[in-house]
Amino acid sequence: MQTVVTASGLMLQASEHPVPTPGPGEVLLRVRAAGVITAELLWQPTTHKADGSPRTNAIPTHEFSGDIAACGEGVSSFSKGQAIYGMNDWYQEGALAEFTVAPATSIALRPKSLSYEQAATVPIGALTAWQALTTQGHLQPQQRVLIHGGAGGVGFFAVQFAKSLGAYVIATASQDTVPFVEGLGADQVFDYRATRFDQELRDIDLVVDTVGGEMLARSWSVLRAGGRVVTAVSSIPDDAPQKIKDAFFLVHPDGKRLDEIASLLDAGKLQTFVKTVVPLQEAEQAYNPSLPSALRYGKTVVAVAP
Ligand SMILES: NC(=O)c1ccc[n+]([C@@H]2O[C@H](COP(=O)([O-])OP(=O)(O)OC[C@H]3O[C@@H](n4cnc5c(N)ncnc54)[C@H](OP(=O)(O)O)[C@@H]3O)[C@@H](O)[C@H]2O)c1
Incomplete structure (x- = not known):
């Protein structure tokens, strides 16, 4: 079992869920940090399934950094233990969890010069x-x-x-x-x-x-x-x-582009900015638009595991 945080409207609560199993072409990640988009809790994919029926207790945030815990069938581009960053689909369970699953095509190796928390601000x-x-x-x-x-x-x-x-x-x-x-x-x-x-x-x-x-x-x-x-x-x-x-357009996951973006970040040609870091136990605070922070810019991150 693992600890996850689920959303019910604007309310978040912790619960115990089974650790997911990666399907073909997917990887299982031990999540270290997750980036926060405050509007996400009210988005259609958080409150509804892809078929339009109501969705309850979705696990939010679909951008993350972490380590590969297991690879599903057919994944040869990554191996257990590698540090990665990336995103998964809005209708999948997200990264306010100790473990999440993502398609191998939606992730890339974490930029070497960035911490897990910094890396989680980047993908989306x-x-x-x-x-x-x-x-x-x-x-x-x-x-x-x-x-x-x-x-x-x-x-x-x-x-x-x-x-x-x-x-x-x-x-x-x-x-x-x-x-x-x-x-x-x-x-x-x-x-x-x-x-x-x-x-x-x-x-x-x-x-x-x-x-x-x-x-x-x-x-x-x-x-x-x-x-x-x-x-x-x-x-x-x-x-x-x-x-x-x-x-209007919706972002597409793109692991290859994330590889190129990692190179730009490591070369100092692109910068990212962490606004504030909130521990998983206080994840609800990350969605509070009035959360005090030292910076007026940058992205809020939930620290899931050290
Ligand atoms: N379609 C997609 O695939 C996709 C992907 C990612 C994000 N989004 C959406 O894109 C939006 C932005 O996301 P984000 O993560 O960048 O949000 P964010 O970090 O909260 O940034 C919003 C920025 O807009 C500024 N702002 C607020 N009102 C403004 C105004 N009238 N004129 C100019 N600037 C203004 C804010 O500055 P102050 O706070 O200093 O006023 C803040 O810096 C959100 O609605 C999010 O849901 C969509």
């Missing part, structure tokens, strides 16, 4: 940012990209990747985090409470949105003809215009 944020800019956004060198939420868990990767792709990078952020986002290489950063970005900007090639709501709704007015908006924010009302629904 970095893959979402990369896919928003490239496969979804088709960003080209010299293009102008606007990134909403540049200090967040997706946004700080998006700013760094966009810069490395040769774009002119504009971001929105709260006043306290403007210097941080500038330090990541953004060419221009707007304090979203002080300045209306849509009154200042025109001819933007791509908007990458990680905030939603009003910020997303106002984004189309700054685009050049043929420009694109991509949003990762899933809280889109049913009656929203079709262009908003079309702008």
Whole structure:
């Protein structure tokens, strides 16, 4: 048996579950740390199964770092004891648990220069940012990209990747985090409470949105003809215009890309930031938006095992 933490609405509670068995193509992981997306507890895959029926007591967080405890049938790319990081599917059981299971194609060796806690901040944020800019956004060198939420868990990767792709990078952020986002290489950063970005900007090639709501709704007015908006924010009302629904995408697990991202991190060409670390026994605190933390930016991590 193992200790896991399950979600019932916004409430989390610890219980004992059997240790899962990896299926063909999967690995069993001893989880060390798990990254937190606070909105996850209310997402459809946390509250519903893939067939639409209600899901109860899901184990949250689908990005993690840990060690391979066992390999399922047909897995030859990893072996027991290797330190890895990665993600699994939203409908699988997550990583607020001593053990979890993930497809071998959704993980990579942990960046050598990062602790388990640092590594757990990377997979979903970095893959979402990369896919928003490239496969979804088709960003080209010299293009102008606007990134909403540049200090967040997706946004700080998006700013760094966009810069490395040769774009002119504009971001929105709260006043306290403007210097941080500038330090990541953004060419221009707007304090979203002080300045209306849509009154200042025109001819933007791509908007990458990680905030939603009003910020997303106002984004189309700054685009050049043929420009694109991509949003990762899933809280889109049913009656929203079709262009908003079309702008949404869900991150795809990609172990190969995580390998490349690990190399960038180890080479110092990409940085990640831990906002705060919460022990598994206090996991509910990690989802508290008012949780005190030394940093205003970065990602919250649950430390599952030393
Ligand atoms: N579709 C997908 O596959 C996918 C994957 C990952 C994440 N997501 C979603 O993407 C969103 C962002 O995730 P995250 O992990 O980056 O969240 P996060 O770490 O909480 O970051 C959000 C950032 O947005 C900033 N912010 C808040 N209001 C803003 C505004 N009006 N204008 C500009 N910035 C604003 C916040 O700054 P302050 O707190 O300083 O105000 C914070 O830095 C969430 O909705 C998450 O659920 C979706």
